[in-house]
Amino acid sequence: MKTTTEKFGVTPHQPSLWTRADALKVRADDPTTTQPLVRADFPVLSDDVFIWDTMPLRDLDGNVTSVDGWSVIFTLTADRHPNDPQYLDEDGNYDILRDWNDRHGRAKMYYWFSRTGKNWELGGRVMAEGVSPTAREWAGTPILLNDRGEVDLYYTAVTPGATIVKVRGRVVTTEHGVSMVGFEKVKPLFEADGKMYQTEAQNAFWGFRDPWPFRDPNDGKLYMLFEGNVAGERGSHKVGEAEIGDVPPGYEDVGNSRFQTACVGIAVARDADGDDWEMLPPLLTAVGVNDQTERPHFVFQDGKYYLFTISHTFTYADGVTGPDGVYGFVADSLFGPYVPLNGSGLVLGNPSSQPFQTYSHYVMPNGLVTSFIDSVPTDATGTQIRVGGTEAPTVGMKIKGQQTFVVAEYDYGYIPPMLDVTLK
Ligand code: FRU
Numbered sequence: 001m002k003t004t005t006e007k008f009g010v011t012p013h014q015p016s017l018w019t020r021a022d023a024l025k026v027r028a029d030d031p032t033t034t035q036p037l038v039r040a041d042f043p044v045l046s047d048d049v050f051i052w053d054t055m056p057l058r059d060l061d062g063n064v065t066s067v068d069g070w071s072v073i074f075t076l077t078a079d080r081h082p083n084d085p086q087y088l089d090e091d092g093n094y095d096i097l098r099d100w101n102d103r104h105g106r107a108k109m110y111y112w113f114s115r116t117g118k119n120w121e122l123g124g125r126v127m128a129e130g131v132s133p134t135a136r137e138w139a140g141t142p143i144l145l146n147d148r149g150e151v152d153l154y155y156t157a158v159t160p161g162a163t164i165v166k167v168r169g170r171v172v173t174t175e176h177g178v179s180m181v182g183f184e185k186v187k188p189l190f191e192a193d194g195k196m197y198q199t200e201a202q203n204a205f206w207g208f209r210d211p212w213p214f215r216d217p218n219d220g221k222l223y224m225l226f227e228g229n230v231a232g233e234r235g236s237h238k239v240g241e242a243e244i245g246d247v248p249p250g251y252e253d254v255g256n257s258r259f260q261t262a263c264v265g266i267a268v269a270r271d272a273d274g275d276d277w278e279m280l281p282p283l284l285t286a287v288g289v290n291d292q293t294e295r296p297h298f299v300f301q302d303g304k305y306y307l308f309t310i311s312h313t314f315t316y317a318d319g320v321t322g323p324d325g326v327y328g329f330v331a332d333s334l335f336g337p338y339v340p341l342n343g344s345g346l347v348l349g350n351p352s353s354q355p356f357q358t359y360s361h362y363v364m365p366n367g368l369v370t371s372f373i374d375s376v377p378t379d380a381t382g383t384q385i386r387v388g389g390t391e392a393p394t395v396g397m398k399i400k401g402q403q404t405f406v407v408a409e410y411d412y413g414y415i416p417p418m419l420d421v422t423l424k
Pocket of ligand 1: 052053076104107138139140156209210227294295359360
């Protein structure tokens, strides 16, 4: 894969590979990389809505930012339907699991605010109905641009298609709360090209979403990470020596792993405002390893690039596996080479006794990791579960060189600001 971007001063690069050999090192239940058990008696943020992916307001350098002392988060959100006949089971009881599993089709962007970085108050929808061009408002990133309160919300407009878009608005504060104004004109930025990033035509199960714009601490340019799959017709990918890596005898068989083709994409802005983007080859590929590397994001620490991305057990390829959770890679420069953190890539996984307790982890530069509660078993056999749709306890983590360590647990949905901006 060659890049054509030298005109923007971007060095051509080869994607780094997350190999099958790396993934064979994944060890579920290692206490240093396992999220503490989430109790079944968790509180819920709201009885009216489910929330999942959580996107703290931040600046382009990655710092979680409050405004006039108010912390702000955006969440993917969907109404709960406890009284809708469509979600009643045969006995007339609310089938919350079915309601929860259907949420992706009606995901909308909401915002919440707080004085304490927890106990979030619901602000409401960011965009009015009809503003976003597609049915689903999927994950992205709200960026506080300046002390006038201007916010660029980058997100994914899905169904039909999957387009990375942005919409500009403003955060307004009073003594009593926060509101979002504007967010009326959605600007499409780009879609998968079929040459570097797989399109829907190439694979009905393609992924192209979750923009995470940032300013590179070294060259100062505006870039964006996103989730993709490697371009090519479904089934045409090769899992060769490079993708397999250095495996022990008996581990050479790759089965049907050619169907798993996740990658972390990157684009560079041609303008200062981030209205005009050029896609570059992926930073990292996971062909033969995993089909989803979702919500990629960076922590810039100790002069290094820590790249985090969330993934699932069910998206692993034949012959490799790992828990649902966040995985990470580190490099000395933006374009790599990236090596898996902790040898395997696993940074914070669910315990095997509660494999779906949390998901959509977001690692903040202060080492705190937020996620949402998916479902927690309520009996010893794990057949009874309680659905979450709410914020999980925040985990504290230390990042040291090529290793990470779980060191603390905090309150549900604890997302403290790293800096405060006084609005003018
Ligand atoms: C992660 C995720 C994102 C996507 C959203 C859809 O939980 O799959 O990749 O934007 O959820 O609901």
